[in-house]
Amino acid sequence: xxxxxxxxxxxxxxxxxxxxxxxxxxxxxxxxxxxxxxxxxxxxxxxxxxxxxxxxxxxxxxxxxxxxxxxxxxxxxxxxxxxxxxxxxxxxxxxxxxxxxxxxxxxxxxxxxxxxxxxxxxxxxxxxxxxxxxxxxxxxxxxxxxxxxxxxxxxxxxxxxxxxxxxxxxxxxxxxxxxxxxxxxxxxxxxxxxxxxxxxxxxxxxxxxxxxxxxxxxxxxxxxxxxxxxxxxxxxxxxxxxxxxxxxxxxxxxxxxxxxxxxxxxxxxxxxxxxxxxxxxxxxxxxxxxxxxxxxxxxxxxxxxxxxxxxxxxxxxxxxxxxxxxxxxxxxxxxxxxxxxxxxxxxxxxxxxxxxxxxxxxxxxxxxxxxxxxxxxxxxxxxxxxxxxxxxxxxxxxxxx
Numbered sequence: 164x165x166x167x168x169x170x171x172x173x174x175x176x177x178x179x180x181x182x183x184x185x186x187x188x189x190x191x192x193x194x195x196x197x198x199x200x201x202x203x204x205x206x207x208x209x210x211x212x213x214x215x216x217x218x219x220x221x222x223x224x225x226x227x228x229x230x231x232x233x234x235x236x237x238x239x240x241x242x243x244x245x246x247x248x249x250x251x252x253x254x255x256x257x258x259x260x261x262x263x264x265x266x267x268x269x270x271x272x273x274x275x276x277x278x279x280x281x282x283x284x285x286x287x288x289x290x291x292x293x294x295x296x297x298x299x300x301x302x303x304x305x306x307x308x309x310x311x312x313x314x315x316x317x318x319x320x321x322x323x324x325x326x327x328x329x330x331x332x333x334x335x336x337x338x339x340x341x342x343x344x345x346x347x348x349x350x351x352x353x354x355x356x357x358x359x360x361x362x363x364x365x366x367x368x369x370x371x372x373x374x375x376x377x378x379x380x381x382x383x384x385x386x387x388x389x390x391x392x393x394x395x396x397x398x399x400x401x402x403x404x405x406x407x408x409x410x411x412x413x414x415x416x417x418x419x420x421x422x423x424x425x426x427x428x429x430x431x432x433x434x435x436x437x438x439x440x441x442x443x444x445x446x447x448x449x450x451x452x453x454x455x456x457x458x459x460x461x462x463x464x465x466x467x468x469x470x471x472x473x474x475x476x477x478x479x480x481x482x483x484x485x486x487x488x489x490x491x492x493x494x495x496x497x498x499x500x501x502x503x504x505x506x507x508x509x510x511x512x513x514x515x516x517x518x519x520x521x522x523x524x525x526x527x528x529x530x531x532x533x534x535x536x537x538x539x540x541x542x543x544x545x546x547x548x549x550x551x552x553x554x555x556x557x558x559x560x561x562x563x564x
C-alpha cells in the first residue's frame with residue numbers, strides 16, 4: 164500500500180524505498196522473537212542508529228542525517244507497520260536529545276546528544292507520575308538548588324516511562340525545571356518494569372529519584388520556588404506549562420504510528436478476504452465483508468487527510484488533538500474489524516492482527532487520552548479557532564473563483 168503521506172517528492176520517495184528495504188532485512192525477521200522475548204529490540208535499534216535512524220533530523224556532525232521532519236515521520240510509519248513497540252522505543256530513546264536542542268543546550272550537552280543520536284545510548288522522557296497522569300498539576304517531583312556544590316538535588320517518582328528501566332540518559336520534568344540525568348548516578352532506582360497487554364518487548368519503567376545530585380549545566384531550565392510557595396505542591400507551574408511546546412509534535416508522531424499499524428491491518432484484511440474461500444466464493448464477494456472493507460478504507464483515507472493537513476501546519480494544538488483523537492480511534496477500529504474479517508485465525512499469532520490490536524490500543528491513552536483530546540478540542544472550538552480556519556478557507560475559495 165502507498166505511504167500515508169501525500170505528494171511525496173522524488174527525494175522523499177527515495178528515502179521511503181531505502182527505509183523499506185532496510186527494515187525488510189534488519190527488522191522484519193526479528194519481529195516474532197521480539198514479541199516472544201527472545202530478542203532484545205535495542206540490539207536492532209542500535210544497529211539502525213548506525214545508519215542515522217535514531218536522529219534523522221539532527222545534523223551529520225552529531226551522527227544524524229540532517230533531514231527535514233517529514234523524513235522522520237516516513238521512517239516512523241514504516242517501523243510502526245512492523246512493530247509499534249520498536250518505534251516507540253526508538254523515538255523515546257532520542258527524546259532527551261530533541262529537548263536539549265529545543266532548549267538551546269546542544270553546545271553544553273553535546274556528548275549526550277551524540278550518544279543518543281547515534282543510538283549508542285538509550286534515552287527516556289519522564290513526566291508521568293503515580294498521582295499525575297492527565298492532571299500534571301499534581302506532579303510532586305521537585306528540584307532544590309545547592310549553591311555550595313553547584314548542583315541541583317532532585318527528588319520524586321516517575322512511572323509508565325518508555326525505556327525507563329534500561330535508559331542510560333533521562334530527561335526528568337519536575338515542578339520547577341527539567342534536567343538531564345544519568346541512570347548510573349547515585350539515587351536513581353528502578354522500582355518496577357511493567358508487563359503489558361501489548362507492546363511486548365518494550366521496557367516500561369516505574370522510577371524513584373532519591374535526592375539525585377545534578378550538575379548545574381545539566382538543567383534544561385530551572386525556576387527556584389520559595390519554601391512557602393504553593394507552587395511547590397500543587398497547581399500549574401511554568402515547568403508544567405512548558406510541556407505544551409512538545410505536545411503538538413508528539414501527537415503528530417503518535418498519529419503517524421497509529422496509521423502505520425492500521426495500514427498493516429488493512430492490507431492483511433483486504434488480501435485475506437480475497438484469498439479465503441467459503442461457500443464456494445472468496446469472502447470478499449459477500450457484502451458483509453466487502454462493505455466492512457469499504458468502511459475501513461474510507462476511515463483510513465479520512466485519517467490520512469487530517470494527518471496531512473496537520474503536518475502542513477504543525478502549529479495548531481486543537482488540530483493536533485483532533486488528529487490524534489481521530490487517527491488513533493480509527494486505527495483501533497480498523498485493527499478490530501480486520502480481526503473480525505480473519506475470524507478465528509486472526510485471534511491467533513499466525514497473523515500480526517492480534518498484535519496490532521493489542522499494541523494500537525495504548526495510543527488512545529498515551530500522549531493524551533481520548534477524553535483529554537476532546538477536552539482540548541472543545542476548548543479550541545469555543546475559543547473560535549475553528550471559525551478562524553473556516554473563514555480562512557472561505558477566503559481561499561472566494562479568491563479562487
